Amino acid sequence: MSxxxxxxxxxxxxxxxxxxNGWLYNxxxxxxxxxxxxxxxxxxxxxxxxxxxxxxxxxxxxxxxGQESALSITGTIHVDERAxxxxxxxxxxxxxxxxxxxYPISPKExxxxxxxxxxxLWMRSKRxxxxxxxxxxxxxxxxDYFDExxxxxxxxxxxxxxxxxxxxxLFETDYFGQPAYLSQSxxxxxxxxxxxxxxxxxxxxxxxxxxxxxRRHLTEFWMVEPELAYADIDDxxxxxxxxxxxxxxxxxxxxxxxxxxxxxxxxxxxENVQKPFPRMTYDEACAQLAKLDQPVDxxxxxxxxxxxxxxxxxxxxxxxxxxxTAVKAFYMKEDPENPARALGMDMLAPEGYGxxxxxxxxxxxxxxxxxxxxxxxxxxxxxxxxxxxxRYGSVPHGGFGLGLERLVAWVCGLQHIRETVPFPRMxxxxxx
RNA sequence: UCCCGCUUAGCUCAGCUGGUUAGAGCAUCUGACUGUUAAUCAGAGGGUCCGCAGUUCAAGUCUGCGAGUGGGAGCCA
Numbered sequence: 274m275s276x277x278x279x280x281x282x283x284x285x286x287x288x289x290x291x292x293x294n295g296w297l298y299n300x301x302x303x304x305x306x307x308x309x310x311x312x313x314x315x316x317x318x319x320x321x322x323x324x325x326x327x328x329x330x331x332x333x334x335x336x337x338x339g340q341e342s343a344l345s346i347t348g349t350i351h352v353d354e355r356a357x358x359x360x361x362x363x364x365x366x367x368x369x370x371x372x373x374x375x376y377p378i379s380p381k382e383x384x385x386x387x388x389x390x391x392x393x394l395w396m397r398s399k400r401x402x403x404x405x406x407x408x409x410x411x412x413x414x415x416x417d418y419f420d421e422x423x424x425x426x427x428x429x430x431x432x433x434x435x436x437x438x439x440x441x442x443l444f445e446t447d448y449f450g451q452p453a454y455l456s457q458s459x460x461x462x463x464x465x466x467x468x469x470x471x472x473x474x475x476x477x478x479x480x481x482x483x484x485x486x487x488r489r490h491l492t493e494f495w496m497v498e499p500e501l502a503y504a505d506i507d508d509x510x511x512x513x514x515x516x517x518x519x520x521x522x523x524x525x526x527x528x529x530x531x532x533x534x535x536x537x538x539x540x541x542x543x544e545n546v547q548k549p550f551p552r553m554t555y556d557e558a559c560a561q562l563a564k565l566d567q568p569v570d571x572x573x574x575x576x577x578x579x580x581x582x583x584x585x586x587x588x589x590x591x592x593x594x595x596x597x598t599a600v601k602a603f604y605m606k607e608d609p610e611n612p613a614r615a616l617g618m619d620m621l622a623p624e625g626y627g628x629x630x631x632x633x634x635x636x637x638x639x640x641x642x643x644x645x646x647x648x649x650x651x652x653x654x655x656x657x658x659x660x661x662x663x664r665y666g667s668v669p670h671g672g673f674g675l676g677l678e679r680l681v682a683w684v685c686g687l688q689h690i691r692e693t694v695p696f697p698r699m700x701x702x703x704x705x
Numbered sequence: 706u707c708c709c710g711c712u713u714a715g716c717u718c719a720g721c722u723g724g725u726u727a728g729a730g731c732a733u734c735u736g737a738c739u740g741u742u743a744a745u746c747a748g749a750g751g752g753u754c755c756g757c758a759g760u761u762c763a764a765g766u767c768u769g770c771g772a773g774u775g776g777g778a779g780c781c782a
Binding site: 303323324457486488 | 706715716717718730731732733734737738739740741742743744745773774775776777778779780781782
């Protein structure tokens with residue numbers, strides 16, 4: 274445990290005089306007593322400053338402090354029901370490092386554009402603290418999950434010589450005179466890893482230059498991608514389901530409830546995240562959607578209204594598998610029982626959050642893969658190393674990709690994905 | 706890329722059918738107040754009404770173009 278006092282561990286210091294370093298979150302009071310709220314990064318505590326204790330000069334200086342002034346406050350910690358956190362500091366002295374005036378983010382409401390322009394300051398506020406701490410919890414949960422199950426962390430490269438899938442638009446960079454692209458997925462490299470180590474995962478930033486300006490898209494986002502050798506689509510679905518249950522449970526058990534309360538997130542839907550998740554084929558889902566007056570065009574992917582309608586029927590994430598081969602990536606294995614269907618699965622989150630996991634069993638036949646690369650108009654030269662994986666010890670294998678920000682948005686119950694990342698990168702936003 | 710909305714004080718917004726000097730709350734500054742929880746009360750300062758062009762006796766208000774921003778679609782995690 275930390276041996277230095279901070280607001281998060283303040284209960285250890287009741288009736289002791291300590292010094293807290295932080296920033297002024299808010300200031301109320303009269304000309305005899307004032308209530309500076311000090312923020313130190315770990316929390317917020319209300320302090321009680323009396324003119325009779327501090328003296329006229331120091332009290333007057335305190336009253337002039339602006340929001341986010343940098344302060345060290347020394348005083349005694351007391352339990353007090355009148356303070357929101359239950360603890361209060363009776364101030365003995367204040368050291369002012371900087372008196373601030375004109376801090377742009379006031380305690381009143383602001384619009385999203387203004388707040389994102391001031392993202393570097395906005396992240397000091399309570400709500401953003403809660404979201405970014407839930408993000409941190411999700412990351413820990415994901416790492417722990419795979420580490421405890423003997424997956425090797427095998428980082429996929431960010432610079433890639435060719436598109437992984439050939440579908441999405443890529444960010445091109447000048448790599449010493451030749452084009453290189455920022456990775457849109459680390460999956461292909463994980464397939465090499467799975468054949469080397471059996472179970473691997475990568476967890477890092479990925480980039481999509483798609484002109485998608487919606488509440489569910491970022492141009493830079495974090496994705497975790499596990500890959501398993503000797504695994505079929507059912508193994509992948511079992512893994513994805515178990516993973517989601519454990520991650521949500523971890524977040525709730527490790528302090529997430531406190532943060533979700535700040536966000537006024539109803540945790541009921543999160544507590545519902547228990548096995549088994551409903552599993553259905555694409556064709557079964559289409560039949561259900563047709564009954565719900567939301568028909569799907571034959572052999573087309575779902576649109577947003579389809580996903581919304583379908584997920585509304587369930588109280589937990591659902592897994593839809595065996596999508597039309599035509600709408601899926603070249604590396605996805607065709608269903609041996611029906612080549613028009615691919616052995617891929619999407620996990621759709623409830624409450625309208627849509628696709629959070631894309632997964633599948635990979636094509637393990639060199640011949641079929643060569644044909645698919647040609648059908649997708651891809652340059653085979655770029656994939657010779659990938660075809661090697663089918664020449665030297667090819668086995669059934671698969672894995673999934675989870676978008677971290679979509680997970681965090683759903684867990685937190687946010688309207689927009691952009692608040693789930695410290696500095697969002699979107700089509701129309703590169704700053705700050 | 707397509708469709709729809711919005712742009713007025715530092716921030717959030719009001720501003721009627723086009724009509725005299727542009728409105729509020731918060732923030733800022735000054736003052737009052739011994740337990741405040743977005744404290745309250747009194748006062749003050751603060752405006753290129755997004756930009757350009759047009760219609761009109763008259764434009765924050767109407768029209769066109771452009772920019773920014775928000776939402777949706779497609780595509781995806």
